[in-house]
Amino acid sequence: ASLRTEFLGRQYENPFMNASGVHCLTIDELEELSNSKAGAFITKSSTEVEREGNPEPRYYSTPLGSINSMGLPNRGFKYYLDYVLDYQDKHPAANTPFFSVAGMSIDENLKLLRAIQDSAFDGVTELNLSCPNVPGKPQLAYDFEVTEELLSKVFSFFKKPLGVKLPPYFDFAHFDTAASILNKFPLAYVNCINSVGNGLYVDLETESVVIKPKNGFGGIGGEYVKPTALANVRGFYTRLNSSIKIIGTGGIRTGQDAFEHLLCGATMLQVGTELYEEGVSVFERLLHELEDIMNKKGYTSIDEFRGKLSSL
Numbered sequence: 611a612s613l614r615t616e617f618l619g620r621q622y623e624n625p626f627m628n629a630s631g632v633h634c635l636t637i638d639e640l641e642e643l644s645n646s647k648a649g650a651f652i653t654k655s656s657t658e659v660e661r662e663g664n665p666e667p668r669y670y671s672t673p674l675g676s677i678n679s680m681g682l683p684n685r686g687f688k689y690y691l692d693y694v695l696d697y698q699d700k701h702p703a704a705n706t707p708f709f710s711v712a713g714m715s716i717d718e719n720l721k722l723l724r725a726i727q728d729s730a731f732d733g734v735t736e737l738n739l740s741c742p743n744v745p746g747k748p749q750l751a752y753d754f755e756v757t758e759e760l761l762s763k764v765f766s767f768f769k770k771p772l773g774v775k776l777p778p779y780f781d782f783a784h785f786d787t788a789a790s791i792l793n794k795f796p797l798a799y800v801n802c803i804n805s806v807g808n809g810l811y812v813d814l815e816t817e818s819v820v821i822k823p824k825n826g827f828g829g830i831g832g833e834y835v836k837p838t839a840l841a842n843v844r845g846f847y848t849r850l851n852s853s854i855k856i857i858g859t860g861g862i863r864t865g866q867d868a869f870e871h872l873l874c875g876a877t878m879l880q881v882g883t884e885l886y887e888e889g890v891s892v893f894e895r896l897l898h899e900l901e902d903i904m905n906k907k908g909y910t911s912i913d914e915f916r917g918k919l920s921s922l
């Protein structure tokens with residue numbers, strides 16, 4: 611079986627990549643991804659100015675996944691733009707890494723995207739819509755009016771391939787409303803899902819939370835979130851114009867999880883918690899496990915089953 615994947619007119623050896631935020635903060639980490647079996651990779655969401663992020667502990671592994679409140683630590687926009695432009699020069703034949711942006715305000719997002727538009731960057735840009743809104747209002751992607759306003763402004767000048775990273779939705783009315791807004795724009799893809807917001811993990815022995823920021827509240831990843839991730843992949847796959855592709859993120863720990871995301875309609879697959887736990891060798895394991903499942907089922911390519919989930 612072949613895992614070759616076409617995405618936005620580019621050919622990838624396989625659909626696997628890191629989830630933004632995991633193993634992609636420094637050039638060393640990015641280079642390790644570049645030299646791994648991952649089919650593609652993406653930078654940590656960046657802001658204009660370097661950020662230290664929240665006090666530690668801010669990430670905690672649990673038996674079933676992870677909880678994090680990193681606080682958007684990153685080396686600053688220029689660090690990552692310099693890296694991807696240098697990568698383009700050094701690897702002219704390879705696919706350029708994806709570039710993730712998470713401004714702390716609408717204006718900052720517009721400023722960063724304008725800089726990308728005006729640069730020589732020829733890759734794919736991911737706009738993290740889990741970025742904060744004005745205090746007292748929910749994250750951007752849960753504020754439909756502001757999301758539509760932002761995307762209208764973005765697409766008035768941004769002409770390079772752009773996807774959006776979405777938090778999970780849990781109500782069909784939200785799937786419908788979000789999809790009706792996203793369908794208005796020439797988006798390259800939606801990436802479902804970001805971590806499940808504001809979970810809480812309790813340590814029985816210490817009778818305390820396990821991360822310092824936000825009194826222990828943080829985004830949940832790993833096995834906990836796979837059913838929600840699959841629902842969001844499927845929910846948008848069945849609602850969006852076929853020109854808007856899906857990246858599946860959330861709960862991918864085995865080749866089986868990867869197969870399920872593809873069956874629900876995903877094209878690329880992002881790995882977060884499992885990559886954090888296992889390191890970049892996770893990609894070799896995942897692609898072999900996915901290949902084995904495809905061989906057992908008699909599939910020679912992913913196109914034969916992508917999106918073909920049956921209803922009963």
Ligand SMILES: CC(C)(C)CCc1c(C(=O)O)[nH]c(=O)[nH]c1=O
Nearest residue numbers: 679680681682740741742805829
């Ligand atoms: C939550 C934000 C800090 C606004 C964005 C960065 C981010 C973080 C983070 O840097 O805390 N963690 C996640 O699981 N997803 C994210 O999108």
